[in-house]
Amino acid sequence: MKSVIPVTVVDIKVACSQCNLRELCLPFGLDPNEIDQLDELVGSRRKIKRQQHLYRSGDSFEAIYAIRAGSFKTDVILEDGRDQVTGFQMTGEVLGLDGISTEHHSCNAIALEDSEVCVIPFTRLEELSREVESLQHQFHKIMSREIVRDHGVMMLLGSMRAEERLAAFLLNMSQRFTARGFSPSEFHLRMTRDEIGSYLGLKLETVSRAFSRFQEEGLVAVQQKHIRILDTPGLKRLLNHHAA
Amino acid sequence: MKSVIPVTVVDIKVACSQCNLRELCLPFGLDPNEIDQLDELVGSRRKIKRQQHLYRSGDSFEAIYAIRAGSFKTDVILEDGRDQVTGFQMTGEVLGLDGISTEHHSCNAIALEDSEVCVIPFTRLEELSREVESLQHQFHKIMSREIVRDHGVMMLLGSMRAEERLAAFLLNMSQRFTARGFSPSEFHLRMTRDEIGSYLGLKLETVSRAFSRFQEEGLVAVQQKHIRILDTPGLKRLLNHHAA
DNA sequence: GGGGCCCTTTGATCCACGTCAATACTGTTT
DNA sequence: AAACAGTATTGACGTGGATCAAAGGGCCCC
Incomplete structure (x- = not known):
């Protein structure tokens, strides 16, 4: 045409x-x-x-x-x-x-x-x-x-545990999507579990398990690369309330 | 006076x-x-x-x-x-x-x-x-x-094991001392094991043990903060010859 | 729209490093 | 010179995440 x-x-x-x-x-x-x-x-x-x-x-x-x-x-x-x-x-x-x-x-x-x-x-x-x-x-x-x-x-990488790393990652992504006018709570990850793992210093299985755990706990809804954050304060709590 | x-x-x-x-x-x-x-x-x-x-x-x-x-x-x-x-x-x-x-x-x-x-x-x-x-x-x-x-x-931090991290750290320090006109093989570390550990994402005990191991293997002579590198190629080998 | 491949999930087991604890060393202060 | 506090070493044990393995699901390309 x-x-x-x-x-x-x-x-x-x-x-x-x-x-x-x-x-x-x-x-x-x-x-x-x-x-x-x-x-x-x-x-x-x-x-x-x-x-x-x-x-x-x-x-x-x-x-x-x-x-x-x-x-x-x-x-x-x-x-x-x-x-x-x-x-x-x-x-x-x-x-x-x-x-x-x-x-x-x-x-x-x-x-x-x-x-x-x-x-x-x-x-x-x-x-x-x-x-x-x-x-x-x-x-x-x-x-x-x-x-x-x-x-x-x-x-x-130096001082957080696996679930804290993933929580920090998700909150960071959410914030960056928000800055671009997208939803803070619902987005599509473009990278694989393996790539997320490499970034976070974890194996892909560990990333997958952490996602599953977050889902069980009602923090996020995960469907493959599609992420819906259900409890932002809950994720933030994961980061800071870890006794040293 | x-x-x-x-x-x-x-x-x-x-x-x-x-x-x-x-x-x-x-x-x-x-x-x-x-x-x-x-x-x-x-x-x-x-x-x-x-x-x-x-x-x-x-x-x-x-x-x-x-x-x-x-x-x-x-x-x-x-x-x-x-x-x-x-x-x-x-x-x-x-x-x-x-x-x-x-x-x-x-x-x-x-x-x-x-x-x-x-x-x-x-x-x-x-x-x-x-x-x-x-x-x-x-x-x-x-x-x-x-x-x-x-x-x-x-x-x-993301993909090396403890001894690799310490080897990389020592080689980096050596190179920087050299650039300043000091000996590449003998130097005095100004930081504690705890600080090295924090930098490398390890606990101080792990740093200490890795030093001891290097000493046993004849790679370095360690006396508290005073370091003498005895086998630079050996340390470099630690870094690269790790099958993924 | 079907086939293949990559990606993801989940389980079982292992091990590197963390944790806890006790002792020893070193340089500094008085 | 003795006392101290901070630093380092070493051992015993525990655990978080890695590794190995298998099955299921979805997406991309043809």
Whole structure:
């Protein structure tokens, strides 16, 4: 079927100024004129199919990526094959910051579903952020946020028990879905039990058992990847009321 | 006793340009003129006694800190009292990046020995890094390095066994001492077994036992906090030759 | 719309590390 | 030089989560 509306590449391109994710992403805090400058910088968009790599560990670092649609995981792989999921990323979040330090990426970024990213050439971002103070500051905040987030994961991996880890994970997902205008209590996980387990430092069986236990206790309703949180305070209690 | 040599504050102040840590720290990659500009920005130095806080979680964020002498740990504390050491920092490394994201620090920084830091007011650092490209880039690299380092710790906490974790820790310490001109094979740890354990997600007894085991196997000679690495390849083998 | 494969769940057993406890060492204070 | 407090080592025992195993379910691709 032919489209009656002529569509050009320019039409398809969604500018930062029009993007409904701008409050979560790099444009946050910029005025309209500054956003236009950022728009010029965002060279292209790239579609990544489910299970495909956005970049691989070792790839030379050229750009960072803002997620426009879909979601990703990042992981690190050891020589002996063991791997560790280091994070799950949703729309509006930025990928690739790991590459700045050595000019090469140090982890893999893999799409959990068909996704689309905005490619932000890093040299040009540094140029522009030398001119636009608010962009510079927002970029620094985004990097810092990643550091803080990682500390939270270290806390989780280093001193929490299995059910606490999963509760923290679910509450974190809920909060991030909420920030994107979705339901805080009902969502669809894009990752497998194995990937959740790798992220949380647990085996997939342990993740599955913890889900079942939460279900028995009436905290959540689980149906495969579909999650309904029934008792948010109950989950929060799991986190804090653990005598040291 | 009176000093015969007149000493002014200016004399005491050690400029970045004179600092033997500049290759590890913020000045890396700057030309002499740029280093002078950075020097002006580094307002003051601060001495922190052993066990004292450089900053606490919740403190408002004003500056980042470069370690001139001594060493620190950072930790995160949960409401129920559990805490997690998120890192150990040595001379030339930068502390406080966690505070950028919310304008408040999100962890505690505590001196492991009597130490001294250079205070770098953050607003002024952002100003100068808008003018000095090489400073901007070095700062971004430092933040990115922290992210990469954290991913390494997540790998360690999420998928390594106790002895692998300790081996990785010792090799990391060795490498960092080497970068500072100290012996790669013989050094003094500033932190307790409990702090190492917290960092590695292990109990202090497990850390102690792993040390003893390494000693039995001739990998290291341990005498309390004094460590002599006898078989570096052996320690490395512990890390990689673990069938998944 | 059917077939195959991956994902998930659940059970039984095992083991690495945690817990509890006692003792020894070390550096610091008086 | 003695006393102390914090730190470290070592042993005995318990347990949370890993491992091994098997069956069921759902989703994706053809």
